[in-house]
Amino acid sequence: MKDILEELERRRGIARLGGGQARIDAQHQRGKLTARERIDLFLDEGSFEEFDMFVEHRSTDFGMDKSRIAGDGVVTGWGTVNGRTVFVFAKDFTVFGGSLSEAHAEKIIKVQDMALKNRAPIIGIYDAGGARIQEGVAALGGYAEVFQRNVLASGVIPQISVIMGPCAGGDVYSPAMTDFIFMVRDTSYMFVTGPDVVKTVTNETVTSEELGGASVHTTRSSIADGAYDNDVDTLLQVRRLIDFLPQSNTSPVPEIECYQSVTDADNSLDTLIPANANKPYDIKELIQKVADEGDFFEIQASFAKNIVCGFGRIEGSTVGFVANQPMVLAGVLDSDASRKAARFVRFCDCFNIPIVTFVDVPGFLPGTAQEYGGLIKHGAKLLFAYAEATVPKLTVITRKAFGGAYDVMASKHLRGDLNYAWPTAQIAVMGAKGAVEIIFRKDIADPEKIAAHTKMYEDRFLSPFVAAERGYVDEVIMPHSTRRRLARGLKMLKNKDLSNPWKKHDNIPL
Numbered sequence: 001m002k003d004i005l006e007e008l009e010r011r012r013g014i015a016r017l018g019g020g021q022a023r024i025d026a027q028h029q030r031g032k033l034t035a036r037e038r039i040d041l042f043l044d045e046g047s048f049e050e051f052d053m054f055v056e057h058r059s060t061d062f063g064m065d066k067s068r069i070a071g072d073g074v075v076t077g078w079g080t081v082n083g084r085t086v087f088v089f090a091k092d093f094t095v096f097g098g099s100l101s102e103a104h105a106e107k108i109i110k111v112q113d114m115a116l117k118n119r120a121p122i123i124g125i126y127d128a129g130g131a132r133i134q135e136g137v138a139a140l141g142g143y144a145e146v147f148q149r150n151v152l153a154s155g156v157i158p159q160i161s162v163i164m165g166p167c168a169g170g171d172v173y174s175p176a177m178t179d180f181i182f183m184v185r186d187t188s189y190m191f192v193t194g195p196d197v198v199k200t201v202t203n204e205t206v207t208s209e210e211l212g213g214a215s216v217h218t219t220r221s222s223i224a225d226g227a228y229d230n231d232v233d234t235l236l237q238v239r240r241l242i243d244f245l246p247q248s249n250t251s252p253v254p255e256i257e258c259y260q261s262v263t264d265a266d267n268s269l270d271t272l273i274p275a276n277a278n279k280p281y282d283i284k285e286l287i288q289k290v291a292d293e294g295d296f297f298e299i300q301a302s303f304a305k306n307i308v309c310g311f312g313r314i315e316g317s318t319v320g321f322v323a324n325q326p327m328v329l330a331g332v333l334d335s336d337a338s339r340k341a342a343r344f345v346r347f348c349d350c351f352n353i354p355i356v357t358f359v360d361v362p363g364f365l366p367g368t369a370q371e372y373g374g375l376i377k378h379g380a381k382l383l384f385a386y387a388e389a390t391v392p393k394l395t396v397i398t399r400k401a402f403g404g405a406y407d408v409m410a411s412k413h414l415r416g417d418l419n420y421a422w423p424t425a426q427i428a429v430m431g432a433k434g435a436v437e438i439i440f441r442k443d444i445a446d447p448e449k450i451a452a453h454t455k456m457y458e459d460r461f462l463s464p465f466v467a468a469e470r471g472y473v474d475e476v477i478m479p480h481s482t483r484r485r486l487a488r489g490l491k492m493l494k495n496k497d498l499s500n501p502w503k504k505h506d507n508i509p510l
């Protein structure tokens with residue numbers, strides 16, 4: 001019996017070494033952890049239960065029958081994050097560059113199926129060279145099986161991808177279909193085809209970092225939702241995100257103890273809005289003052305900074321915050337901001353996370369660049385996302401809510417549940433200058449008349465009261481009471497029951 005037990009330990013020891021000590025050392029020299037080290041760090045201590053440690057590939061071409069390594073380049077299983085079950089797979093770059101074979105795909109598929117069946121989040125950690133070149137179509141088939149499961153799980157369980165090394169070819173499309181992608185600065189990159197192929201096809205000379213590094217994907221392409229300095233920080237941040245998320249679309253949002261009173265007034269909010277309506281202020285200050293303990297997990301912080309999206313908690317329960325940011329482009333809605341917020345709103349709606357929207361928006365960004373780039377369709381994405389969302393929607397207009405952007409930003413007309421305005425709110429078709437220049441065009445040469453018209457327009461329309469008179473805002477509230485109002489509102493909306501008409505699925509403008 002002892003021999004049998006020792007044999008198991010011996011085989012486990014070999015499997016744990018993956019591609020061998022030299023390749024592990026090389027991994028460390030590049031500032032990267034190994035697949036197993038990453039999983040250990042990511043999960044609660046001692047909680048990892050591994051599957052398929054001894055799986056090997058079945059390929060015989062190109063001498064592969066003489067080169068088999070237990071685990072076949074991916075470590076899979078499940079464990080817990082702060083006590084809640086999650087499923088994981090981590091590509092092992094030390095084994096055939098983490099490339100995907102048929103057997104490797106079967107291991108991933110097994111945890112995908114288990115995650116979906118057991119309604120728990122799944123996290124994929126990537127550090128890999130794409131399809132196992134020696135396997136050909138068997139590897140391509142394996143990828144498609146993984147992709148299919150990503151799609152079936154979408155909107156049912158949270159799916160998160162963490163890119164911690166190369167991620168090329170087939171390895172980019174599975175992350176692209178998950179809810180969130182995080183990268184590690186300087187050591188990770190994602191692209192469909194690498195620099196060599198780019199050089200051959202387009203004659204462009206580009207480095208891996210320039211083509212698909214974290215800076216590209218967090219600031220330009222918006223493929224990644226965040227980037228951190230090293231493996232450790234990245235994995236700890238993903239743990240933090242998971243704490244905000246429900247296990248599935250049928251699980252309640254997690255609730256944790258709240259240590260900050262929701263009834264205390266925050267008088268500093270009464271002076272957040274500058275006296276001059278054209279002066280910016282930082283909307284994140286409002287989010288941080290409303291969220292429990294100021295804890296805010298921002299999504300896509302470096303992309304389309306004119307809108308801020310992310311998770312926080314109010315009285316211990318997760319909410320999604322969406323807010324125009326007056327500090328960047330005066331908080332205007334453009335194509336990028338609309339796409340970014342639309343995807344976030346849809347994620348919240350999938351997983352029953354209430355949405356708190358702070359509005360200070362001068363309108364949609366005019367210009368040929370925006371119109372040629374499809375602003376109509378991208379803006380419609382955000383409109384569509386808010387209109388279809390059935391989760392509790394709470395909106396606070398802090399200052400400007402002009403034009404179509406007023407409608408889009410979770411207005412009463414899009415089934416907003418509680419729509420509040422601060423006394424500083426200005427709800428109108430457009431700002432005073434633009435409005436007066438159009439409706440009093442004949443007086444344009446007379447500055448005195450224009451000033452009088454402007455004053456009249458401002459007095460009549462640039463306040464929350466015209467909208468309040470019609471019931472389009474439910475109440476004009478004191479800024480200092482915002483957290484209390486939202487907390488009470490969220491409590492009242494706990495049992496909200498609203499569903500859309502039956503359909504196979506909608507046809508959101510893509």
Ligand code: HXC
Pocket residue numbers: 095096097098099128129130131132133134140143166168169170171173194
């Ligand atoms: C088999 C692979 C491999 C692959 C890497 N390796 N990629 N083995 N199939 N796709 C092996 C290498 O042979 C090497 O083995 C080890 O992994 C480490 O690779 P290196 O090249 O030494 O490392 P590095 O210099 O860091 O470069 C990493 C890399 C590069 C950028 C990922 O290996 C690379 O470009 N690989 C190929 C990428 C690619 O074109 N994949 C196919 C994409 S097509 P040894 O034994 O020497 O350590 C695809 C189609 C799917 O994925 C489409 C579905 C939609």
